[in-house]
Amino acid sequence: MRIGLVFPSFTSDEQELIYPLYHHIVRGISAYHEVTVFALFMEPQHQAGYHWFYNAKVVPLGLAEVTHRALRQFGNALAAKYTVDILHAFGIRWAGNLAAAFRGQKKIPLLINLLSEDFTYPSKTLQYALEAASCLIVPSHHASTQIHQRFPKLAIEKQVIHYGVDINHFVLPQKDHRTRDYLAVGQLIARRNLDLMLHLVARLPSMTLDIVGDGPMRSSLQTLTQSLGIADRVIFHGHQPYETMPHWYQQSRALLVTADESEVFYLPAIEAMACGTEVIGPAVGILPEITTTSSSHQLADLQELILKRQRKHQELKRFQLRLRAQYDFSLEQMLKHYLTLYEKAIHNPA
Template identity: 25%
Template sequence: MTLNVLMLSTLFPDISRPNFGVFVERQARELASRPDVNVTVIAPVGLPPWPLSLAGRYAPLRALPAKERWRELTVYRPTFPIIPKFGGRTNVSTMTRAILPLVKRLHAEKPFDVIDASFFFPDGPVAQRLSKALGIPYSVKARGADIHHWGTQKSTRKLVRYAAEGAAGLLAVSDAMRRSMARMGIDADKIRVHYTGVDLDTFEIADRAAAKAALGFSGPVVLCVGALIPRKGQDLLVRALPALPDMTLLLAGQGAYRRTLENLAQDLGVERRIGFLGSVPHHKLPRIFAAADVMALPSESEGLANAWVESLACGTPIVITDVGGARELLDRPEAGRIVDRTPEAIAEGIRATLDDPPDQQAVRAAALRFTWAANGNTLLAHLQGIVAASA
């Protein structure tokens, strides 16, 4: 019997944002590749009301097709109105109203069996409303900020809780995330740990010296992969640089925090040892990982960062803070170090790793269990179980 899945995701790549939600897309493709599974993706696009929507930064989003084939997937991109910086709670109702006619039409043509919401907010509460309208069960996945931020904000935490209560099943990107959800009062028995995957053929070991030479680097290189936002802690890495005088720091990511980091680097006199790489296309990340001796990401919160797993798959050890699934991932000393969230501790962890570099194959071994096949198997079993229980 064919399983017909409606995947709802506000985190999904498009031609203007190829790195946006790339792991959700890869998960969708893995599920859709299975026999007797149909996946339809609805990736709503938020736009402010006219005339704000005419601003130049929204032009790429306005130009997106309402429906397209995206890497073997049928993807619908309905638009819904948002209030920039102040939307929050209102996004749930505006998104639901905008996409419900489309969802009802698709359901009438070929009934969906289950809704898979890829993020807890606003996707989860919207999935709850769609579920009620269609009379089918839904699942929601918790990834990190959706619980740590939206699940704690006064204006949205009740919506997150209600979505969890109404779901037939829940997913968490790590066991640590599962425990965080349980502390919020979410039923832990409904939560299944669903680890991310990594393409082990793309993210693989390469010669580090050759990779450095190809990119024009010499000496120790530390890489940080993540959006340039305060929560990721790039400022702590900049502050650690004076204690690492021979090191080059590469920051792969973009965000409004860049100006603050540039000013901080100038104040500390380390601006010549920092490379701002911007948003690196996902398929080009392996060569950056290959050139790095260490990948450091001193986040304030995480679920289980994909950059952690990708770095290990490339044989590059990581220095990270004790957040999310860090201890689940670092199951062997070669994989990296967990450090306190201070510049001094971060510098010490990086220096210790540089002074005693682990074997690249031993580092990679820590990532071998994070395959997309395992990810797809878990998701398929989860959704099939939900449908069977609701029959």
């Protein structure tokens, strides 16, 4: 089977991404099928116009103009040059719209994964891709509810397929000695609500926080720690290599999440679980399916959740978290569901 994977961005440098989820997907699927990766915003680096990543051909499109018209033109051009049996796009706004144009009148199955950033765009910019899609893949039940609220008349099939993590990379520590208190992981961007997290630290004098990740809000967040008088209890560690991430989870007592309603999954929560680390936060993304959540994003509710946190039987609890990640959120489980969906789509095209 010839699979076309469409990503907004992609890199073949395995050291460059904090979370190489796309790498795992490409490697896993190309072990079974012929895979071509179309990367919208990746600049071509080879004269041939493509290069190989494991068994997959990677075609960087170097897209600079991102109008709806430009996406359609690119999609039409790709359709004339490449032949695939199934298109699988990650994100509706960019990859989905390009894949919809690629699909054109061929009526090949088009599967689209919902991304958190899709909720930040006007509904009309998503409509073209959604109307062309055979199936919308949502990574959590929370995301399924969110997309239904935004598009109540959406007629296409929706499938909940959780993202997976490398459970051989994210493991329990050999010796459980948690020297860090709370940990935050991810891009420092507005929808992560990290200012809320800092105000929470200010309310709890004994609480310390390590922040792993970087982004445009780092400077303003550091300024906020100064004004709140908590700079001595909050440490910004910046970007950390993927290889070192298990170390951060294994040393932390809990992962703290304050992302807003647009969060469709939140992969660090599963990475933390696989390392036996508790996850605390509001009912967004995958959190309602794996942990007790706060009733809202209000500071008082988050504070109450932390204060009521069960601190007994921690060793047993960490083992249970590990087992849940291992059996329900492995890369193998995710890839199995994708491959099954491909078989279903190819035999029952829209």
